[in-house]
Amino acid sequence: MSRSLRPLVATAIIFIIAYSLAVMQFPGMFSTRVLGNFLTDNAFLGIAAVGMTFVILSGGIDLSVGAVIGFTGVLVAVLISWAGFHPLSAFAIALLVAAIFGGVMGLAIHYMQVPAFIVTLAGMFLARGGASVITQDSVPISHEFYSWISSLIIRLPGGGRLSFIGLTMVAVFIVGALVAHRTKFGSYVYALGGNPVSASLMGVPVARTTVGVYMLSSVLAALAGIVFSLYTSAGYPLAAVGVELDAISAVVIGGTLLTGGYGFVLGTFIGVMLLGLVQTYIIFDGTLSSWWTKIVIGVLLFLFIVLQRLIFAASAPGEKAAEKG
Amino acid sequence: MVDADYALEARGIIKVFGNHVALDNVDFGLRAGEIHALLGENGAGKSTLIKILTGAYQPTTGQVLADGVPVAVDNPQQAQKHGIGTVYQEVNLLPNRSVAENLFLGHQPTRFGLVDRRKMERDSRDILERYGLDIDPASELGAHSVAVQQIVAIARAVELSGKVLILDEPTASLDRNEVERLFEIMRDLRAKGLAIVFITHFLDQVFAVADRVTILRNGKRIETRALDDVTRTDVVRLMLGKDVAFSGATGVQDARPLGEVLLDFRNYGRKRSVHPFTLSIHKGEVVGVAGLLGSGRTEMARIMFGADAADEGEVHFEGKPVSIARPTDAISKGFGFCPEDRKAEGIFGDLSVRENIIIALQGKLGWFSALNRDEQMEIAGKFGEAMDIRAASLDMPIKLLSGGNQQKVILSRWLATDPAFLILDEPTRGIDVGAHAEIVRTINRLRDEGLALVVISSELDEVVAYSSRIVVMRDREMVAELSGKDINPGVIVQAIANHKEGTAS
Amino acid sequence: MMRRILGQLANPQLLALAGVLLINWLLFPNFFRITWQDGRLFGSLIDVLNRGAPVAILAIGMVGVIATKGVDLSVGAVMAMAGAVAATLVVAGYPAPIAVAAALTVGLLCGLWNGFLVAVLDIQPIVATLVLMVAGRGIAQLITQGFIVTFNDPVLIFIGTGSFLGLPMAAVIAIVLLVIVTLLVRKTALGLFIEAVGVNRAAASLAGIRSRMLLLYVYGLSGLCAAIAGIIVAGDIRGADANNAGLWLELDAILAVVIGGTSLLGGRFSVPLAVVGAIIIQAMNTGILVSGFPPEFNLIVKAGLIFLVLIIQSPLAGRLFPARLRPVQEARK
Secondary structure, eight states: OOTTHHHHHHHHHHHHHHHHHHHHHOGGGSSHHHHHHHHHHTHHHHHHHHHHHHHHHTTOOOTTHHHHHHHHHHHHHIIIIITOOOHHHHHHHHHHHHHHHHHHHHHHHHHHTOOHHHHHHHHHHHHHHHHHHHOSSOEEOOOHHHHHHHHOEEEOTTSOEEEHHHHHHHHHHHHHHHHHHHSHHHHHHHHHHHOHHHHHHTTOOHHHHHHHHHHHHHHHHHHHHHHHHHHHSEEOTTTTTTHHHHHHHHHHHTTOOTTSSOOOHHHHHHHHHHHHHHHHHHHHHSSSOTHHHHHHHHHHHHHHHHHHHHHHHHTOTTOTHHHHO | OOOTTEEEEEEEEEEEETTEEEEEEEEEEEETTOEEEEEOOTTSSHHHHHHHHTTSSOOSEEEEEETTEEEOOOSHHHHHHTTEEEEOSSOOSOTTSBHHHHHHTTSOOEETTEEOHHHHHHHHHHHHHHTTOOOOTTSBGGGSOHHHHHHHHHHHHHHHTOSEEEEESTTTTOOHHHHHHHHHHHHHHHHTTOEEEEEOSOHHHHHHHOSEEEEEETTEEEEEEEGGGOOHHHHHHHHHTSOOTTOOOOSOTTTSOOOOEEEEEEEEEETTTEEEEEEEEETTEEEEEEOOTTSSHHHHHHHHHTSSOOOEEEEEETTEEEOOOSHHHHHHTTEEEEOSOIIIIIOOTTSBHHHHHHHHHHHHHOSSSOOOHHHHHHHHHHHHHHTTOOOSOTTSBGGGSOHHHHHHHHHHHHHTTOOSEEEEESTTTTOOHHHHHHHHHHHHHHHHTTOEEEEEOSOHHHHHHHOSEEEEEETTEEEEEEEGGGOSHHHHHHHHHTTOOTTOO | OHHHHHHHHTSHHHHHHHHHHHHHHHHOGGGGOEEEETTEEEEHHHHHHHHHHHHHHHHHHHHHHHHTTOOOTTHHHHHHHHHHHHHHHHHTTOOHHHHHHHHHHHHHHHHHHHHIIIIISOOOHHHHHHHHHHHHHHHHHHHHTTSOEEOOOHHHHHHHHOEETTEEHHHHHHHHHHHHHHHHHHHSSHHHHHHHHHHOHHHHHHTTOOHHHHHHHHHHHHHHHHHHHHHHHHHHHTEEOTTTTTTTHHHHHHHHHHHTTOOTTOOOOOHHHHHHHHHHHHHHHHHHHHTTOOTTHHHHHHHHHHHHHHHHHSHHHHHHSHHHHHHHHHHHO
16 A cells, blocks of 8 residues: 555544444434534534645645734625625635735745745734734624525425535535646646755745745635634634634544645545544533543644654655565 | 867867966867767866857867857856757656656657657657666656766756766766676767766776766866876876886885774674675874775764764774764764865855864863853964965865865864764865874874874775775775785786776786 | 943843833832742732743743744643642542642643644644644543542642742742743753744754754743643632633733744744733733722733834835834745
């Protein structure tokens, strides 16, 4: 088995075992209702995590994701509720703003040659501060378009509901997987994460790819912000604090190497579902407190980091001994 | 005027960096269907010339012509468009991606805007077949040996460029069978009309595969000749600029009695790194280590110093068995080690010359008996003077010094610890003549002062000059220990080559 | 001698600090006014020192980590854990010294854990410390059982809000720590070894420096500093808030270190300048507050500050202003 597949398989197996155990304890967890809610409740996280997958695959990191979600929520809410824009035009504006925002971060990372985490940290401060400067309170959104979207639901047998935003996440994952694995841009992203020097010698447009990756991440974060505003029908500057950490965790637990170059978009989906499972389990249990989520995520993160370390260190690329026999 | 014979030509190239002339009016012509070796010592200007041909550098003056037409080559992609492909010493591909993707990256066949993976893998299989590789194109490149990766790199370069192939030390980390396989591919490509530039350090390989040779020295083109017309001695003479002509042993051997045994390695080895060897080293002697790159000579040095732990055999120091599992074990017994890759493992680029000199001594003293600034200055000053380190100030960052001065600093670092045993891995590689002489002088002086030294060098006449014994490494194994009259380049070359090359005239 | 001191004063960090203070003074003329009241000093400047102390303490620990080419993302979470431990123990009736010692031990252990991941398992620092950053806050909540644990212990409160020689206790602790750590790294060879490991770990190991031990110490110190900051913050609000104590302060600490001129790529570092960096951040913070801007404005200013520092340190700037910064670029190659 190719070694990049191993963490993914590990994630999938852990998810199946964990889910089976949970179902054995609470048979109620095996229902279309719970599965449908899985998708809805984690939609914004999942969408943001797809963007984060690209960033991490390229060897970077994006700490601004949560702040962009919060900023987008506020921007959309203000445009709709205060300025009277139609939600669709508000969405378009928000996505455009995010694209510019991500593009600038990408430019800074590439041309100033500084670690991505410090640039996106500045981005986080900027987006969070910007949102708070616009408003410090939660801005409710009541627009018929929002009610209409909430009513778009596919009912499943067994009482489950597939919501619009849940399906949006699934669609983003499918498109994301196609882009990552079946386009030239995707191959450039992996190339960058594998070895930027080689990539550039092989003709990968490094600047364009870097900018594209951060642009994609910010746009998806903005989409996540829109989804979040559909989910909560409000915009709040301190919304989604720390979501970047959840997204990073989902990506890593989903089998993507944090140093870049290896991983799958689908893995991130399983990672997000695993995080959702932990949360749902804790809610079902009732006696466990919410902080266990963080602790379990931390433990999973640790396990996967060590696992990757073992898999990727044992046979470092280029070691002759492996094949000489 | 236009010589259409040349697939690629560099005419009157001058390249100046600051006040250093890297290339001085160099002409270089490459014909279709030839393998053209480019030879020169380190610093002769080979890599500068290659970088100009591939667009990484722009010449200060002069022209690059493809098929007789002047072309501007601004970057590697443009070079590719003019049919020039390059394979670098370290395989510059992506070990994390599939073989097929490495062949096609940036040029993947697409269907409906998506990469057509099936076609890409089918095409890859055809290409790989032509290079005699039967591997799964979908497999990860990093899972294959360096040789296979190297061939994939060549295949990519040829597929994308198709006219000129530049091979920059492609054989550095290959074993002999792999080199042979590479040569077959090169001959095959030559037969198909490709023009190939071949850069290597190994003369045997030049004579085995190349048609013509161009020799650079100090930024000037010395000679371009057909290899049928020259002997090895000619080539070496042209490269070194003097008639060393392998003058044979120098008189160091049996000149003086050896001191007592300092170190005794018995069946000392490490799996996958270096086969067990037995070697005793006396006080006041230099043991030279000869062997090609990848022969296990550096690995031998590393386990002697504890940089890698030995997993077989034992070592006795001054007659007592000791354990050397870490560099600190070695240093506490008075060992010192100047590694081959000065930049990666030797210098602390941002730290000052002073700190670079005292660091090993300070490491030996521990954290709490810190040398103060004055003491540091005194030590650094003393060795700076003794070794003739040319630095504007001892407080300047070492990375601003020339390679030769950096090497002197690293040597000083160990001398400051008052060592009993020094391991020098290629101490004179890539440094200027003056520093070279200084380091050789120092090696002689230290030997006379009673130190034991192990010196690894690929410059045979140099090793011959100061060694009292020479150990020859091949395929990670110590294959010969030469002394007395056997210390001469001819014998060493034969030992390295396992008598295969009768040409070591 | 005099000239050397003057030369050291004319560095960009101190000039920047002077600039920020000057702007504060222009916006708020009473900024430099300090009064003596109830045996302690009051005034905006004192406030800057007091409020800046936790980040300064974090920066004192962080600077060593960053100098080794690492980063410690977990310090904010460790602060929350240490505060939670101290608060829970005093509430459970243990004497304050034991509570403080336990909190410090927890911080040290967290730091050593990070150091273990980085030095022994060879995991990249940003990844290794992410584990505790995520899990640490959960553990802190586990300790406090999700409540804000309030206490009346006079010792803890004194650590957070008391004063010594007229100066706020937090600032005094930061100053003492600054002096100790500076002496520790500069009067022993520790500082040189840290820089050597940061510049070139392979070479350091061959030169006989036990880089693993060193990394353990450095991360351990960072954890310990985080615990101290955590105790101060808990004492200040008379309670442990597992959710918010130290939230995002790791980023402020990193920023302080970067402002202090230590490169994120490791190497040369300065503990005092990192503290100056922390004071600059706090002075901006206070300036924005006293001049009536909304506190969120601070985030935007901080973002601008990061970009400014990055631009100054970037190779691009090296090309515009050749002389000094060029080598940075070479080193990256």
